[in-house]
Amino acid sequence: MTAVAEAKIKKRVLPSPVTGQEMVLVGVIAVLWAALAVSTPAFLTAGSIQPLLVATAPVALIGVGMTIVIITGGIDVSVGGAIMVCSVLTAKALVEAEVGLAVAVLLSVAAGALLGLVNGVLIAYGRVHAIIITFGTANLFMFLGLRIFGSGTVNGIPGTLAFFGRGPDGRTLGVPHAFLITVLITAAAWWWLRHTAGGRHFFAIGGDAQAARLAGVRVQRRVLLAYVLTGLLVGLASCFVIAQGTSTLDQSVGAGKELAVIAAVVIGGTSIMGGRGSVLGTLLGALLVQSVASGVTQLGWRSQLSDLFVGIFIIVAVGADLLRARARRNR
Amino acid sequence: MRPRFTAAVVLTTTAAIALSGCTKKNDTDTAASSGSGDKTYKVAFVPKLQGVPYFEAMNAGGKEAAAALGNVEWLYQGPTQADAAAQADIVRSYIQQKVDTLIVAPNDPDSMAPLLQQAKDAGIHVATADTDAPTSVREVFVNQATAQGIGEGLTDALLKEMGGKGKYAIVSCGQTAENLNAWIKVQQEYTKTKYPEAEIVDVVYAGEDQAKATQMATDLMNAHPDLTGLVGECTSSAPGVAQAVKDAGKIGKVFTVGLGTPQAMKPYLQDKSSSAAILWDVENLGYLTAWAGAQIAQGKPFAATNNVSSELSAVAYTEADKMLLLGPALAITDENVDKFNY
Incomplete structure (x- = not known):
């Protein structure tokens, strides 16, 4: 086969590098930012955009893992509980053992990976739907987290993780580290999912697990990997969460984050039915949600309006996905 | 079961009479002592959420009061998130357990009101502390500060x-x-x-x-x-x-x-x-809450000024809104912050 023919086939097989949903999201975010810039002059200043990007990072980062999980046709509703376990463990290590930045990150990531492994093993080999398993583990993780909290808060957390924080230590040349790391990981995941066989197996599993198995994809291993990856990213995101929080960590940490992450994934255009999706869209979805929340506050509107907007975005995004699916079937 | 039932009936009647305010003091006293001479009163407190330093400090104060008063068993359980539905479940379980006094810091006062009515119907004394449910049947609200x-x-x-x-x-x-x-x-x-x-x-x-x-x-x-x-x-x-x-x-x-x-x-x-x-001093608030719970369980009325403990020697009670007031608010600055361990 000639190189030209090979390239032609590749072109036919690969979807376009940027999906329609992502183009729409870029447009919506651009319009929103422009509108906010006009109505509140401070919106487009560094002092406003930098914290916004920092606040986007944890949700977007976990969203990378969640996107892969949802592409395989699964879901992980235990990430909120997992954030609680990772962050309380890490915060305690920071306070009581006075560990350094690298150790803290390693500890958090290892804890997250372990929790992800529990989910992955149960889902891949237990043959029970992911929502049931992760709903169960969500409660287990919460129990574990509360036990580690031990009826108190973790006080006096030192500034060890300020590298990921909102303050001046959290930026290089004006770019917040937490957001930069998130963008890099998103880019790597995008390339991996699109251009390697291993990455594309996730789509095959989500499209038709049986067909994927017959085609030689090791379905269970791939599924296991998706949950472990999500766990790893939860671990890293928990470090971001601690860095962005105050010097006290209380048990509300992580609460409701699973829904925020799933919202970002769905708004980003990933099909909740599996088989299709993109991590780039998830990053944009998370950015849009945080921009709306900041915008509502800066405009002086009622806080609950941001919930309303996020709800509308989700419904519109899912509606668009269903329409696209219908169009494909009729083709 | 039977003696406890009798005691509950006696208690309820006593409380009803005391609350309606149409008895002489002597009658109430004799009824209370004859019905339940050395009874231990179960006082249950349901905070908005468990495991946060604020309510844990209240719990510590409540335990302290129970130890000081001698005839009180202090029960403490709250939801792990400030969620009205989860809190309602805990309140229901205390109603099932037939505690003597049920004190709640409601997450949602409006949805808590019918539950407190249920508790009252089951013969349990009800009160609120920290956060009031003004439209409910609560007998007293233990207020930290106005x-x-x-x-x-x-x-x-x-x-x-x-x-x-x-x-x-x-x-x-x-x-x-x-x-x-x-x-x-x-x-x-x-x-x-x-x-x-x-x-x-x-x-x-x-x-x-x-x-x-x-x-x-x-x-x-x-x-x-x-x-x-x-x-x-x-x-x-x-x-x-x-x-x-x-x-x-x-x-x-x-x-x-x-x-x-x-x-x-x-x-x-x-x-x-x-x-x-x-x-405010949160431990003292817990202490006062437990004391008030024991007080209404025994059907004892509150005075205009109550001597609760050495630290709470003059707690004001206002009959109009049935409210016990802990005292003035406290300003914590870098100078006095070390005095508090929660």
Whole structure:
């Protein structure tokens, strides 16, 4: 086969590098930012955009893992509980053992990976739907987290993780580290999912697990990997969460984050039915949600309006996905 | 089962008579002592959520009171998140257990009211502490401080730093929290009358989420470049607004006060990103709650001024709104923060 023919086939097989949903999201975010810039002059200043990007990072980062999980046709509703376990463990290590930045990150990531492994093993080999398993583990993780909290808060957390924080230590040349790391990981995941066989197996599993198995994809291993990856990213995101929080960590940490992450994934255009999706869209979805929340506050509107907007975005995004699916079937 | 049932009937009747206020004191006393001479009263307290330093300190105070009073068994259980439905389940389980007194700090006063009615129908004495359910059948509300006292305390502490003028904003938590909203109302009115040159530019709601409170405070500072003050209305947003000021490098330009627990506020009080935390002695509040629970379980009426313990020697009770008042609000600064271990 000639190189030209090979390239032609590749072109036919690969979807376009940027999906329609992502183009729409870029447009919506651009319009929103422009509108906010006009109505509140401070919106487009560094002092406003930098914290916004920092606040986007944890949700977007976990969203990378969640996107892969949802592409395989699964879901992980235990990430909120997992954030609680990772962050309380890490915060305690920071306070009581006075560990350094690298150790803290390693500890958090290892804890997250372990929790992800529990989910992955149960889902891949237990043959029970992911929502049931992760709903169960969500409660287990919460129990574990509360036990580690031990009826108190973790006080006096030192500034060890300020590298990921909102303050001046959290930026290089004006770019917040937490957001930069998130963008890099998103880019790597995008390339991996699109251009390697291993990455594309996730789509095959989500499209038709049986067909994927017959085609030689090791379905269970791939599924296991998706949950472990999500766990790893939860671990890293928990470090971001601690860095962005105050010097006290209380048990509300992580609460409701699973829904925020799933919202970002769905708004980003990933099909909740599996088989299709993109991590780039998830990053944009998370950015849009945080921009709306900041915008509502800066405009002086009622806080609950941001919930309303996020709800509308989700419904519109899912509606668009269903329409696209219908169009494909009729083709 | 039978003796307990008899005791419950006696207790309920006694309480009903005492409350309707148409008996002579002697009758109540004899009835109470004959019906339950050395009975231990089960006093159950359901906080808004369990495991936060605030309610754990109340629990510590309640335990202390139970030990001091001798005839009280203090029960304490709350939901792990400030959720009205989860709290209702715990209240129902205490009704099932037929405790003597059930005291609640309701997450949602309106949805708690019918449950308290249920408890009363089951012969249980009901009360509220920390947060009131004003429309309910509760026999007493153990109030930490009046809305007036807290609202004015917060406003005075902040405006002292702001020089009596300027723009400030409030980061509150639950949008339906009765007590927070009552304090905010006082802050708005008091600011208008006492500090005519000051203005509250916005009130936002962050839930119990610290990170969200911090982000909202950051957004508020961006939206109002001339903002010089922020109030954190609850224990999660008080450190949150201080952290936002610290991260933005605006210590000394934007002042914050808040309703924070001492240990959580300590680093911020020390680096001056927070000027003061307004609170009350939470352990004493727990002590008073347990004492009041025992009091109504025994059908004893409250006096206008009650001698509860050596630290609480003159607790005022107002008959009109059936409220016990702990005392004036307390300002915690970097000077006295070490006195509190919660």
